[in-house]
Amino acid sequence: MHKSVMLHEVLETLAPYDKATYIDATFGAGGYSRAILEKADCSVIALDRDPEANNRAKKLEESFPHRFSFFQGKFGEMAQFIPNTSYDGVVFDLGVSSPQLDEADRGFSFKLEGPLDMRMEKKGLSAADVVNSFEEKEIARILWVYGEERKSRAVARAIVEKRPFESTKQLADVVHAIVGFERPGFDSATRTFQALRLYVNDELGELERGLEASEKLLKVGGRLVVVSFHSLEDRIVKTFFKERSGGQPHGSRYLPEAPRRRATFLLKNRKALLPQEEEIKLNPRARSARLRWATRIEGEA
Numbered sequence: 001m002h003k004s005v006m007l008h009e010v011l012e013t014l015a016p017y018d019k020a021t022y023i024d025a026t027f028g029a030g031g032y033s034r035a036i037l038e039k040a041d042c043s044v045i046a047l048d049r050d051p052e053a054n055n056r057a058k059k060l061e062e063s064f065p066h067r068f069s070f071f072q073g074k075f076g077e078m079a080q081f082i083p084n085t086s087y088d089g090v091v092f093d094l095g096v097s098s099p100q101l102d103e104a105d106r107g108f109s110f111k112l113e114g115p116l117d118m119r120m121e122k123k124g125l126s127a128a129d130v131v132n133s134f135e136e137k138e139i140a141r142i143l144w145v146y147g148e149e150r151k152s153r154a155v156a157r158a159i160v161e162k163r164p165f166e167s168t169k170q171l172a173d174v175v176h177a178i179v180g181f182e183r184p185g186f187d188s189a190t191r192t193f194q195a196l197r198l199y200v201n202d203e204l205g206e207l208e209r210g211l212e213a214s215e216k217l218l219k220v221g222g223r224l225v226v227v228s229f230h231s232l233e234d235r236i237v238k239t240f241f242k243e244r245s246g247g248q249p250h251g252s253r254y255l256p257e258a259p260r261r262r263a264t265f266l267l268k269n270r271k272a273l274l275p276q277e278e279e280i281k282l283n284p285r286a287r288s289a290r291l292r293w294a295t296r297i298e299g300e301a
C-alpha cells in the first residue's frame, strides 16, 4: 500500500475547514483525499490520470458519498472536466504511487522484471517505443534533460547497440554496465528510468499546466500545496511561486527588465518544507520530498 508523504505538513498548509471544497490533483491510493475528508466536514474532488485509480476511488465514494467524487484525467487539463467553480485548495503529490511501482506489469520499476511500459494512462507512446525507435541523439538528450544523466551519450550509444528492448531488467542491465556502481543504496539506473518516465508522460509539461490551471481554479484565500520529489519538478514549482508572488525569476543584466507580473499568490515560506527525520526513517520514499505552498490573492490568473 502507498504511504502518503508529508501528510502532516500537507494538512497543516492546506488547513481544510468545514464546507470548503478541495481538489486532490493526484489521487494515487487516496491517502491525501481521505485525510482531508477526515480533517473537516468538507468536499474533495479527486483526479488521477491512471485508470487503475478508479477502483481505489470507489471505496472513498462509498465512505463519503456526498463529499467525495473522482474523475479520471490529467491535472493539466482539469479545468475542462471538473465542476466549473472556485476551490478552497488544490494539492499535488507528484510522481508515481506505490501501487504503480510495485506492479511489475506497469514497467516503472527497474527492480522488477516487467514490460518496458511506464505509461500512467496505459495509452500513447511507451518507454519501449522510445528506446527501440528514437535516434541515438534524441535518446541522449532525453536522458540528459529529464534524468540529468552525466553519461547520457554513452548510455544512449549502448541502448542503440543493444536494442530492441522488451523488459525493464534488460534495460537496467545495459545502464548498469555503462554507469557502474555509484554508492550503496542507490541504483545507477534510477536516472535513466526517471528520464524515460518523465518523457513518456510529459510530466514536467503537465506540472506547468497543472499549476496554471490551479491559479485559475482557486478562490481568493484558497491554498495551493505541492509536494515534489526531484530537482526538475521543484525548480518548476519554485519558479512558478516566485513569478506569481511578484518575484523575477530569470533576471538578466543583458536584457531589458521584463514588466513585473501582478502577484496572484502570497508566499509565506520562501524555502521548501522538508520531511521530518522520523518520516524518512519510516518511509525512505519521503527522503527527497519538498513541499511548497502559497495562498491565492486577488489578481487575474
Ligand SMILES: C[S@@+](CC[C@H](N)C(=O)[O-])C[C@H]1O[C@@H](n2cnc3c(N)ncnc32)[C@H](O)[C@@H]1O
Residues within 6 Å of the ligand: 002, 003, 004, 005, 025, 026, 027, 028, 029, 030, 031, 032, 033, 047, 048, 049, 050, 053, 073, 074, 075, 076, 093, 094, 095, 096, 097, 098, 120, 206, 207
Ligand atoms: C505520489 S502518487 C499520489 C499519492 C497520494 N497522495 C496518496 O496519498 O495516496 C501520484 C499520483 O499522481 C498521478 N498523476 C501523475 N501525474 C498526473 C497528471 N498529470 N494528472 C493526473 N494524475 C497524475 C499518478 O498516476 C499517481 O497515481
